[in-house]
Amino acid sequence: MIAANSMRMEKSAQASQTSKRSPRLAIVGGGAAGFFTALTAAEANPGARITLYERGQKWLAKVKISGGGRCNVTHSCFDPKELSTRYPRGSRELRAAFHRWQPQDTLDWFAARGVKIKREDDGRMFPVTDDSQTIIDCFLRCAQEAGIERLKGVGLKSLTARSDGGYRLERTDGQTDGADAVCIAAGSLKASPLVRAIEALGHTIEPLAPSLFAFNVADKRTHGLAGLSVQDAEVRVNDGGKPQQGPILITHRGLSGPAILRLSAWEARALQEENYHFAISINWLGQTTENQVREQFNRLRKRSGKTNVTAKVFDAIPRRLWERLVSVSGISEDMRWAQLPKDQENALIQELVAGSYSIQGKTTNKDEFVTCGGVCRKEIDWRRMESKMAPGLHFAGECIDIDGITGGFNFQAAWTTGHIAGESMANP
Numbered sequence: 001m002i003a004a005n006s007m008r009m010e011k012s013a014q015a016s017q018t019s020k021r022s023p024r025l026a027i028v029g030g031g032a033a034g035f036f037t038a039l040t041a042a043e044a045n046p047g048a049r050i051t052l053y054e055r056g057q058k059w060l061a062k063v064k065i066s067g068g069g070r071c072n073v074t075h076s077c078f079d080p081k082e083l084s085t086r087y088p089r090g091s092r093e094l095r096a097a098f099h100r101w102q103p104q105d106t107l108d109w110f111a112a113r114g115v116k117i118k119r120e121d122d123g124r125m126f127p128v129t130d131d132s133q134t135i136i137d138c139f140l141r142c143a144q145e146a147g148i149e150r151l152k153g154v155g156l157k158s159l160t161a162r163s164d165g166g167y168r169l170e171r172t173d174g175q176t177d178g179a180d181a182v183c184i185a186a187g188s189l190k191a192s193p194l195v196r197a198i199e200a201l202g203h204t205i206e207p208l209a210p211s212l213f214a215f216n217v218a219d220k221r222t223h224g225l226a227g228l229s230v231q232d233a234e235v236r237v238n239d240g241g242k243p244q245q246g247p248i249l250i251t252h253r254g255l256s257g258p259a260i261l262r263l264s265a266w267e268a269r270a271l272q273e274e275n276y277h278f279a280i281s282i283n284w285l286g287q288t289t290e291n292q293v294r295e296q297f298n299r300l301r302k303r304s305g306k307t308n309v310t311a312k313v314f315d316a317i318p319r320r321l322w323e324r325l326v327s328v329s330g331i332s333e334d335m336r337w338a339q340l341p342k343d344q345e346n347a348l349i350q351e352l353v354a355g356s357y358s359i360q361g362k363t364t365n366k367d368e369f370v371t372c373g374g375v376c377r378k379e380i381d382w383r384r385m386e387s388k389m390a391p392g393l394h395f396a397g398e399c400i401d402i403d404g405i406t407g408g409f410n411f412q413a414a415w416t417t418g419h420i421a422g423e424s425m426a427n428p
C-alpha cells in the first residue's frame, strides 16, 4: 500500500517536472501579439508544446492590411519614457514594460531573422520591401521552424480553470483541449465570446470604444476641398482637452489626418459619450497666436495695401482653403488689404486660429483603427503579463485596456506585451 502510494507520488512529481520542462501552452489569436507570444515562448523554452488558435481563415490578417499594406512595424523612439507618452491608455504600465522590450529590440529581432526595417522622416518604421507580407512570411517561417502547432479556423469559445492549475479550453469546433498556461491575444474584445469567460475568471473588462477615427463634417468651409491638407495645424475639442498638432486632411466626409486621429485617440471615451456629436476648433496656423496674425495683417495693410486679400498669404495654407476662409469671413473677392474693415479682419483671424467646426459622427479610418478598453490593466502583473487572479492566464496586445496613437505604436505594444507573456509562460 505504502509502496503504491509512494510510486503514485513519484509519478506525479515526475509529471509535474515534465510539465514544467515541456508545458502545454495555448495562445488564443493568430495576430501580431499571438505570434510574438508564441515565438518568444518557443525560443525561451524549446521543449514547450505550443498551440496557436486562430478563429479566422487567415493568419495575421490585420498585419496584412496595416499601414496601407506596408505594415508600420514600430516607431523610431527608443526612450521608454518618451515612447510611453504615445499611449492614451496604458502609458504608465507600458513604460516599465518598454524597459524589457522596446522598438530597438523589435528591430534587432527582425534583423536577426533577415527582415530589414527602414525609418521614414516622421519616425514610422516599415520593412524595406514596403510590403506587410514580408512580416507575415517571417512569422510563418519562424513558427514552422519552432514547431508551433497552428490551428486555423479554430476559435476558443470559453476557458475554465482546472483544479490541477491548468485550463480547459472549449473550441468552436466542439472539441476541448487542456493547457498549463493560456495567453489571450484575441485583439479587440468587442462582441467576443471570451469576455464572459475572462470575467468569470475574476477580471473586469474596461468599456470598449473605438479609437483612431476620422470626423464627419458637413461645412461650407471644407465642402469641395477634399484632398487638401495643412501640415502643421492644431486641433482641440471645444470644451477643453489637450490640443493635438500635426497634419489635417480634408476628406469627402470631413476631416482626417494624424492630428485628427490623435485627437480621436486621446478623447476616445469622451467622444463616445457624446455619441460623436461635438465641436472642435482648428488653428490652421498651428501654434501661431491671434496677435501674431494681427501683426502680420497690419504689415500687409502697410506694405501690400493694394494687393487683394484673396492672394495667398501663408505658405502653410493651400490657396483654395485660404480663398474659402476669406470668403466665409464676408470678404469680397476684390477687397484689398488697405480697405479691409476691422470686423472682417477679425472674422478672418478667428477662422484662421480658432475656427469652430461641428462634428456629426465618425468614419473609421481605412488606414488604422483600434479599440480602447479591454482587460483592466490593474488586474495584470505586468512583469509577467499574467492575471493577478488566475495564475497561468496571460494577456497580450489589443485585448488589454491599452492603445496607442498612429505611427507604429500599437504594434510595438503587441510585440512588447507578447514578448513578456511568451517568456513568462514558457518558464512558469
Ligand SMILES: Cc1cc2nc3c(=O)[nH]c(=O)nc-3n(C[C@H](O)[C@H](O)[C@H](O)COP(=O)(O)OP(=O)(O)OC[C@H]3O[C@@H](n4cnc5c(N)ncnc54)[C@H](O)[C@@H]3O)c2cc1C
Residues within 6 Å of the ligand: 028, 029, 030, 031, 032, 033, 034, 053, 054, 055, 056, 060, 061, 062, 063, 065, 066, 067, 068, 071, 072, 073, 074, 154, 155, 156, 157, 185, 186, 187, 188, 192, 193, 194, 366, 367, 368, 369, 370, 396, 397, 398, 399, 407, 408, 409, 410, 411, 412, 414
Ligand atoms: C486597417 C488597420 C491598419 C493598421 N495599421 C497599423 C500600423 O501600420 N501600425 C500599427 O502599429 N498598428 C496598426 N493597426 C493596429 C494594429 O493592427 C493592432 O493594434 C494590432 O493588430 C493588435 O494586435 P493583436 O494581435 O492584439 O490583435 P489582432 O491583430 O486583432 O489579432 C487578434 C487575432 O485573434 C483572433 N481571435 C479573436 N478572437 C478569437 C478567439 N476567440 N479564438 C481564436 N482566435 C481569435 C482574431 O481573428 C485575430 O486574428 C492597424 C489596424 C487596422 C485595423
